[in-house]
Amino acid sequence: MPDGDLFDVAVVGGGVVGCAVARRFTLDGARTVLLERGADILSGASKANSALLHTGFDAPPGSLEVACMQAGYREYLEIRERLNLPLLETGAMVVAWNEADRERLDAIEAQARQNGVDNVRRLTPAEVLAREPHLAPDTHGALLVPGEHVIDPWSAPLAYLTQAVENGARAIFNAEVTGGSIDGSEWALQTSKGPVRTSLVINCAGLFGDILEQRLLGSAGFTIKPRKGQFVVFDKAAATFLRTIILPVPNERTKGVVLTRTIFGNVLVGPTAEEQDDRDHAGVDETVLHTLIAKAVAMVPALAGMPVTAVYAGLRPASEKKEYRVSADAERRWISVGGIRSTGLTAALGLAAHVARLHADMKQKKDLQPLKNPVWPRMTNLAEHLERDWQKPDHGDIVCHCELVTRREIEAALNGLLPAGDVNGLKRRTRAGMGRCQGFYCQARVAALSEGRLADPLAVGACHD
Numbered sequence: 001m002p003d004g005d006l007f008d009v010a011v012v013g014g015g016v017v018g019c020a021v022a023r024r025f026t027l028d029g030a031r032t033v034l035l036e037r038g039a040d041i042l043s044g045a046s047k048a049n050s051a052l053l054h055t056g057f058d059a060p061p062g063s064l065e066v067a068c069m070q071a072g073y074r075e076y077l078e079i080r081e082r083l084n085l086p087l088l089e090t091g092a093m094v095v096a097w098n099e100a101d102r103e104r105l106d107a108i109e110a111q112a113r114q115n116g117v118d119n120v121r122r123l124t125p126a127e128v129l130a131r132e133p134h135l136a137p138d139t140h141g142a143l144l145v146p147g148e149h150v151i152d153p154w155s156a157p158l159a160y161l162t163q164a165v166e167n168g169a170r171a172i173f174n175a176e177v178t179g180g181s182i183d184g185s186e187w188a189l190q191t192s193k194g195p196v197r198t199s200l201v202i203n204c205a206g207l208f209g210d211i212l213e214q215r216l217l218g219s220a221g222f223t224i225k226p227r228k229g230q231f232v233v234f235d236k237a238a239a240t241f242l243r244t245i246i247l248p249v250p251n252e253r254t255k256g257v258v259l260t261r262t263i264f265g266n267v268l269v270g271p272t273a274e275e276q277d278d279r280d281h282a283g284v285d286e287t288v289l290h291t292l293i294a295k296a297v298a299m300v301p302a303l304a305g306m307p308v309t310a311v312y313a314g315l316r317p318a319s320e321k322k323e324y325r326v327s328a329d330a331e332r333r334w335i336s337v338g339g340i341r342s343t344g345l346t347a348a349l350g351l352a353a354h355v356a357r358l359h360a361d362m363k364q365k366k367d368l369q370p371l372k373n374p375v376w377p378r379m380t381n382l383a384e385h386l387e388r389d390w391q392k393p394d395h396g397d398i399v400c401h402c403e404l405v406t407r408r409e410i411e412a413a414l415n416g417l418l419p420a421g422d423v424n425g426l427k428r429r430t431r432a433g434m435g436r437c438q439g440f441y442c443q444a445r446v447a448a449l450s451e452g453r454l455a456d457p458l459a460v461g462a463c464h465d
Contacts, residue, residue: 010198015046018204019161024352029368037176040425048314051153057112071350086383092148092245222325229271238267265384282313402435
């Protein structure tokens, strides 16, 4: 529970954007607290995405979205080695599967160049197949975007918040903001973990951002309309058939279904784009999943019969408008960061810098002094193409054999500065239970190691070891 002192900034929401914002303000010298309603970070929209680092080649020209994506892209590349964040350099191809798609590539290329992505180039059908020989032969060409890459969607936000906490920030979980009021220059927030005093509130509540704004300000400037995306994850053997991100020619509503390798050695296809009202639950549908598999096989016929390791669904916090919904209210010392859809993983660091500038423009009394020598924590690497902990000595033995997770990795995730708060948080930090057997063989061991440490703990005798 907070100690009663006054924070400079309270960030509400522990998704990727909230973690990045907390990091930015902490490094800028603000006394920062992050409030998350879940038991761990990434409990909402940020837990499920396609994990791509985007260049912004197809974002609306001149938009806040493209500016934040490209700023975030640059900063990720600048800091990733210091934080030990992986990068799988794949490039991407926007593939035309028919003549109508091919005709639209001209406009996509022009938009990319307008957005400053000048290294794109057109590929003939023969060049496409030379780059990806397992791709279906009926392609009509493609636009190559060399700068599109794959990253770890979970270690990045964990690194952002870990660095914030290492440098003095507070992170409070199971702390839903239930109310609050402002008196002059100070907010008094009510949370399920007790009161919090702060000079500024930054709304990064994702799927509940409009509800938070309505709850604390009396009205909301945007309306969240959850959009569900379903995904299929193929077995790691599938990665031999693909080295480039395969993007579809997008339409007005969605960027379409992507086929890509993951940082963890699998192949991913998705997402769908399905509107729904429920903000908490994203179920999978067998018919839709079979459709995704069929689309993947149509693009890469060698995937036919390839085992599926996992299926999942996530919700994107879309709003009634396509653009980001970012606004500042200096009088009420409030900044909202809403409507951040699928590009939020890339844009998070850029959004954080943008929000810091909005705060500076408020000209509040306290001048922040950036930290001179901040701590730079290093994340555990889970990327398949880089050295893993199981390849190093004294790891304590392998607990999850599907994903080669060591006892040392699990213990570090349970005992770290930001320990896993629930089972899913432990999975995201280690990948234990996320492989071929989905935890059938390792769940009992993981349960024993994490006994008494997690919300909704695993049953010790649930599965065979």
